[in-house]
Amino acid sequence: MLRCTIKLLHVMNEVEWGCMTIHNAVAKAECKVSRMPLPTRGLSKAAIRSALRIQLVTLDLIVFSAIFLVLQRAAPSLSMHFDISTAAAIFPIYLILAFNNGAYSATALEHRIESIRCTVSAVIIAQISVAAILFFIKTTESASRLSFAASSACMILSLIVGRALFTWHVRRLSGGHLWNELLLLDGVLLNFIQKESQVIHVNQIDLEPDLHNPVMLHRFGILTQQFDRVMIASVPERHADWAIMLKGADVDGEIVIEQSNKLGAIGLGQFDSYDTLQISRKPLNLRARFQKRALDLAIAIPLLISLLPLLAVIALAIKLDTRGPILFRQKRVGRGNRLFEILKFRSMRIEELDVVGERSASRNDDRITRVGKFIRATSLDELPQLFNVLLGDMSLVGPRPHALGSLAGERKFWEVDRTYWQRHQLKPGITGLAQVRGFRGATHEISDLTARLQADMEYIQGWDIWRDLSILINTFRVIIHRNAY
Numbered sequence: 001m002l003r004c005t006i007k008l009l010h011v012m013n014e015v016e017w018g019c020m021t022i023h024n025a026v027a028k029a030e031c032k033v034s035r036m037p038l039p040t041r042g043l044s045k046a047a048i049r050s051a052l053r054i055q056l057v058t059l060d061l062i063v064f065s066a067i068f069l070v071l072q073r074a075a076p077s078l079s080m081h082f083d084i085s086t087a088a089a090i091f092p093i094y095l096i097l098a099f100n101n102g103a104y105s106a107t108a109l110e111h112r113i114e115s116i117r118c119t120v121s122a123v124i125i126a127q128i129s130v131a132a133i134l135f136f137i138k139t140t141e142s143a144s145r146l147s148f149a150a151s152s153a154c155m156i157l158s159l160i161v162g163r164a165l166f167t168w169h170v171r172r173l174s175g176g177h178l179w180n181e182l183l184l185l186d187g188v189l190l191n192f193i194q195k196e197s198q199v200i201h202v203n204q205i206d207l208e209p210d211l212h213n214p215v216m217l218h219r220f221g222i223l224t225q226q227f228d229r230v231m232i233a234s235v236p237e238r239h240a241d242w243a244i245m246l247k248g249a250d251v252d253g254e255i256v257i258e259q260s261n262k263l264g265a266i267g268l269g270q271f272d273s274y275d276t277l278q279i280s281r282k283p284l285n286l287r288a289r290f291q292k293r294a295l296d297l298a299i300a301i302p303l304l305i306s307l308l309p310l311l312a313v314i315a316l317a318i319k320l321d322t323r324g325p326i327l328f329r330q331k332r333v334g335r336g337n338r339l340f341e342i343l344k345f346r347s348m349r350i351e352e353l354d355v356v357g358e359r360s361a362s363r364n365d366d367r368i369t370r371v372g373k374f375i376r377a378t379s380l381d382e383l384p385q386l387f388n389v390l391l392g393d394m395s396l397v398g399p400r401p402h403a404l405g406s407l408a409g410e411r412k413f414w415e416v417d418r419t420y421w422q423r424h425q426l427k428p429g430i431t432g433l434a435q436v437r438g439f440r441g442a443t444h445e446i447s448d449l450t451a452r453l454q455a456d457m458e459y460i461q462g463w464d465i466w467r468d469l470s471i472l473i474n475t476f477r478v479i480i481h482r483n484a485y
Contacts, residue, residue: 045180046226052170052178053104057095059166060119063158064091071151089133094126100287110178112167119159127152182227183256183271186234186242190256190274197271198227209234209241211414214333214404217245217421221338224251231256231271239263246279248421250336253280283425283460291465296396299472300389307383314345314371314380321371324350327384331356332401335427340393342401343384347372356405379479385430397468398429399456400440408449416446423456426463433459433467436474 102108103118170178181197183190186208202208207223210216224230230249232242233256243263246253254269254276265277284292315326328346331339346353352367368376375381388394394401406413414420434440434455443449459467 045178045228048174049106049109049178052109056104056109056166059162060094060098060159061091063162064094064155067155067158068151071154090123090126090130093129094123097122097125099290105286106178108167109170110167110174112164115163115167116160119163120156123156123159124152127155179228180226181229182224182231184230184232184234186232186238188233188235190233190272197231209238209245211241211244211418211421212412214337214339214414217248217337218333218339220245221249221336224249224253225336225338227251229254231276233274243279244418244421247419248337248424249280250282250425251280252278252282254278280425284463288463288465292395292463292468293392295465295468296389299396300386304386304390307386310380311383314375314383317371318346318369322349322369328353330403332403332428333424334393334401335424337421337424339404340388340401342394343387345375345381345384347376347381354403354405356403382430389430393427395427395429396431397459397471398426398432399423399459400432400435400452401428406443408443408446411446413443413449416449417453419457420453423453423460425460431471431475432456433471436471436478438478440478 098104098119101118101122103115103122105114105118108115108118183197183199184202184207185199186202205223207219208216229252230246231254232246234242239255239257240263242255246255247264254271255263256271256274256276263277263279265279266281267278269276269278318326325346328344328348329341330344332342334340347369348354348367349369354367372381385394389396402413408416432455434452437451437455439448439452439455441448443452
């Protein structure tokens with residue numbers, strides 16, 4: 001079953017990598033890069049870990065169900081008051097606790113002791129919780145403490161055996177390597193013996209740390225997105241540029257060094273016999289990403305369903321007002337500096353659309369249609385981005401995505417501040433901390449951008465689920481804003 005799942009993911013991975021190309025409109029945005037393709041590779045270790053987690057959840061469910069079915073047949077007296085319905089109550093609680101304490105983490109997949117420790121603690125707490133619930137609703141008056149204890153012991157022992165066999169199977173299948181590592185060489189040669197890492201000379205794929213070229217950063221994001229660890233060995237004069245690339249790439253990144261450099265390192269690492277400075281770390285761990293995605297879906301799905309009549313009315317009004325498509329699509333910079341296509345209701349005349357976003361909308365802008373003025377003033381033009389949230393390109397809350405041609409004064413955003421690319425560590429949002437603080441609208445001055453960047457970095461560095469909820473609530477105060485035009 002595991003091999004079939006991995007094989008299916010392998011096919012899906014190859015299709016995904018084969019479909020990654022740069023949109024023609026982006027290529028026209030003064031971005032000159034080689035057409036030489038990035039190297040393709042097999043199934044990522046992240047996909048394998050996801051497959052293993054699915055298998056492990058399935059295994060736990062089977063163990064829970066099987067232990068009660070066996071007890072009902074082999075020892076009816078033990079399971080008379082502790083049957084399959086009790087297992088159905090325990091398992092969801094166990095699952096939440098197990099995810100929360102790391103029973104499905106990458107470490108637990110590889111290490112037997114860690115897996116068993118997390119599993120046992122989760123199942124004991126789940127059993128105690130269910131027992132307490134049954135006690136308070138008075139369904140335990142005739143229940144035997146012996147049957148409860150015996151069933152619990154059988155469940156724990158079964159999970160321990162299952163986990164031990166599973167980690168043995170994982171280590172045998174993967175050889176103890178569940179992480180993808182990429183080493184990029186830029187003008188240097190390293191003598192190393194570690195064979196599990198993929199090594200690429202950047203000159204062979206026409207990749208360089210060009211911070212003035214969004215497409216180059218996009219290609220870097222595409223190359224690194226499925227690696228768990230990315231290391232770069234380059235000549236010292238290019239360390240700083242590579243560091244900026246890594247910090248915005250939504251990846252655990254390191255620079256191979258032979259002497260210390262002030263690159264904003266966050267830790268020390270080691271690759272083979274070389275010391276490294278850890279430059280970047282994913283801002284959210286697995287638990288935090290799960291929480292954020294769950295919040296997005298829990299709000300976006302019912303909101304979209306309830307707003308369908310309004311969306312239909314707006315679409316009809318746009319169609320009756322001017323000729324052209326209902327939706328406006330534009331390439332913007334997303335998580336990991338990877339480009340994605342944002343969706344908005346079209347608010348400008350079709351012949352006046354700005355594909356790369358070089359000209360920000362202004363008050364009394366003659367490009368804006370009659371319907372466009374209303375939906376922009378009320379922020380209704382942003383509603384189609386709920387579909388971007390469902391697709392996983394955006395989040396409800398995060399740094400707002402910018403067009404490639406966006407200017408602060410007369411300078412492009414990344415020319416104002418080299419650390420601009422670091423704001424893309426998280427998914428872009430429909431709303432964000434900068435927006436609820438009133439930083440929205442055109443960036444006529446450099447200060448208009450720097451204030452937003454400061455708010456974005458503050459949000460990334462101090463993220464928690466409660467801040468997202470607070471921002472969502474406060475967004476209602478600024479839906480109609482003096483700079484919304």
